Amino acid sequence: MHADEVSLHSLIGSDTAAEPAFVFDDTPVSRAEFSGKIGQTAAWLAAQGIGKGDVVAVWLVNRIEWIALLFAAARLGAIVAAVNTRYRSAEVAHLIKLSGAKLLVIEAAFRAIDFAAILADISKDEVPALQKLAVIGPHAVSAQWPCARFDAFEKPYPSARAQGDIDLPVLLYTTSGTTKGPKLVAHSQRTLTSHANAVARALRLSPQRHSLLAMLPFCGTFGMTSLLGFIAAGATIHVLDAFEATPASKILSEHRITHAFGSDEMFRRILALSDAPRPYPHLEVCGFAAFQPGWRELAAQAEARGLSLFGLYGSSEVQALFSIGRGTDAFADRIEGGGWPMSSEAKVRVRNTETGQLAAPGVSGEIEISAPSRFLGYFNNPDATREAIAADGFFRTGDIGRLRGNGSFVYETRAGDAMRLGGFLVAPGEVEDELKSCAGVADAQVVAVDLNGQARCVAFVIPAGAPPQQETLLARLRERLAGYKVPARIYLVDAFPVTDSANGVKIQRAKLRAMAIERIAAE
Template sequence: MDFYALLSQHAQTAPDRIAIDDNARQLHYAGLLAEVDRVAALLAQRGARRGDRLALWMPNCVEWLVTFLASARLGMTVVAVNTRFKEQEVGQLLKRGRCKWLAFWPAFKGLPFIETLQRVDPTVVGQLQGILTIGDESAAHPLRDHWPALDLIPYPGVATSHSLNDPGQAEDGALVYTTSGTTSAPKLVLHRQQGLIRHGGMAATAYGVTAQSAVLIAAPLCGAFGFSTMLSGLVPGATLISLAVFNAKTTVQQIREHAITHTFANNELIDLLLKETAGEAQPFPSLQYMGYASFAPSMDDLPERAQQAGIPIAGLYGSSELQALVAGHRLDADWQYRRAAGGTLASPDGRVRAIDPENGHVLPHGAIGQIEIKAPSLMSEYLDNPDATKIAIHPDGFFCTGDLGFTVDERTFIFQGRDGEHLRLAGFLVNPMEIEAFIRGLDGVQAAQVVGAELNGKTVPVAFVIASTEADVDEERIINACQTSMAKFKVPARVAFVEQFPMVQSANSNKVQKHELKRIAQTLLEENPHATR
């Protein structure tokens, strides 16, 4: 099945059911179908065709979902762009994704979308065939100063009926996630329409989502966590509730007003909801399942606090390659397991195994090793990168997650941690090599290393830099450059200058002692958490 067939089915069987409500706009399923038809026709009239790629750079909103579904209707692939990304990251995605189209909300909440786009390599933006602009059409006019020939398409524009000669199909690429890879450049993870819909159906069955459910999308739709949550509700035809910018008070109101039955959130968000409803015995009686991911290491007691508030909470597991919600604990699981990340695979056909990193042998249940998963939700490929795809997926179909854990049975496992140096920053998985590569490109920098340290209960990046001889570079300049060019959560909290990195020698190579840098970084933050100015 493709997305348009799925949406048409819901519009026919439940036309008046609320499909999505973002607290600013609401569409029923019949209205959602009509809006998807209109936007698809609008893009098709401007030349959008099956196989094209569209960068979708918006917060959670009705327009995000409509644009995605309209792209699927046309057989276009959406490249999801985080709203926190700056020019380096946006330009990289437009170029590597070979995007012909861009959809964004230029005046949203005063965020500098226009300024960011103006700082992207002009040749990259100049290759776009058109830009779909949400909101005030005039807000995008400054782009014409840089690209006079750029086709600016107003989202509210009127589209005449347009027959599609080659509409989207189930096997078409639908969505590309950005995920941190083993190099400084993030990997682009491609999922096809049929795979996404199949995963949404399995997740809905696994966690009890039905057409009568109300699902709160608590994470950004540009990431696997938010998008998989959306899928778990869209596939069975449930009601989707979201918010463009998280606000605890408003979210509490949404949960109560819409009688939210399901949500999947990180522990930081759940903590804010608990604080907002402090003192209430059972603040959310409508909730039937709240899956959570642990993004803040200092909140280890959150499952117990949620349970005391009567919230049916359970740990989850997911990734961009496998989709979020690929695994989650059942509510009848032993608490020692249920409170932890991991769970039972949503697919009855899924399998998990722990591998001994030394010899590649499958370990017995209970033994900690590298987690590998085989599931129908697995990505189609790393976009335009068959070599990386071949490395990540074994010939027998198991995916190397890069995580450590142990299996309970052939479909259930407990997550123990990352098998590597990736950092979980503001809920997003980031390879420090990405930040290091940017800092190394700055004038006066000879080498850079980035590690994570804890500040106010959250993991933040700290950079260690070896300056070039007689270079005029300091902490403030490096941090300012990072703030200008990358998402805020990637910007180092501190930058320390060293003459050399602590190293350990081995028979084959010399390696930087990351654990020693982490110790120094933590001490640095405890002594002075703020960069020198």
């Protein structure tokens, strides 16, 4: 494919210049206007001393400047490091240091987020490469670094020479992280653009008929991939600066939105706002990531009210919306994580984690992926890249799943969350679903621990009403599950430990494991 066809700029196109590309807070931005803003932003970046290979950290909520900075960096051959708006000082410092960012683009404050105060907790020694801050809005944010204003849209700067290379890094995402802090996942214009085009084709998006509610943060692959896919399609994108259910519901209704992507919790909150039997009749596809227990029940309730949820699969490394369920799938299959790859060139295989051999359809193992959407590698981390990518180019996802045998696959759990019990790989969801079907159980989480040299599972249950008796629950599970899947202990809790990520609230299984070990030791 010719380089111009896989540059980020190629996604804007020229034939729909007058159509709105985005609507921010009821203000439309046409594709022609957006193209102009990219040119202005590239000139501004060059005036700040940013050129080929330089890294710009972008720490903003969803706004037009965010997207303009990405497309402008691509034009200059620079790199954008996406900073999660939920990050605090240690995480921001880690990302800036790891990326070697020279410039940080920031706003002073947004609703409850005091960016300036968080920045004040970072010392210059922690981020030696950072030379300058650029602030959106009138407020200064720091006395430690020189501060420029982001005034690209107000003031002319000398135009900058384009020198982007479509196969060099252009965007860095953070992975969800390990104890050593997150790694940076590097994508090029080619990986981003080819996947955006694949998404537009697979979803059969039409500029006239389809529109997107962008309610996920641009700093994560889930928000960015859906955004780029709809830019590629020429469809209008209505943007929320940050997710709130009430404005999301208003946009869905008033603008007859056809597509939305988000977490199960986002859709739960939106649906709770309306008593109407079919509150959003124009919605065709709601792609959702299941981060919370009870997602199957949510999907069934949504379906009964005309809101079709579609299971997805993705990661920072292969990008979000890597695959999706199809409308022709049985409901139970369509809502599962996984689905059908968006790209016709994508290949998915499953490797038996015990034998190291490729697994037959229906057999669980580690999912491995080869696709045009695959990342270049972990930024400045060749060792981690080598570990993650097999000799034949397949990415080892660290996720457990199985092939269906018809071209689709099922995501079951993270490899670190899968439990090896009685010599078998068990997804926690299997035990959790049984617990949640028991009277008196509102919610359940299951983790594996070492008990007297043997791997056993331990359950944590949030009671509904009168607390259920452990023995009653265990008796039911013994009737329903193989003995090795029955928890050794069931503990009642008020809530599960959670963490905020760019894509939603996730349960901290590692913390649950630590809690289980502590409680057993205390006995």
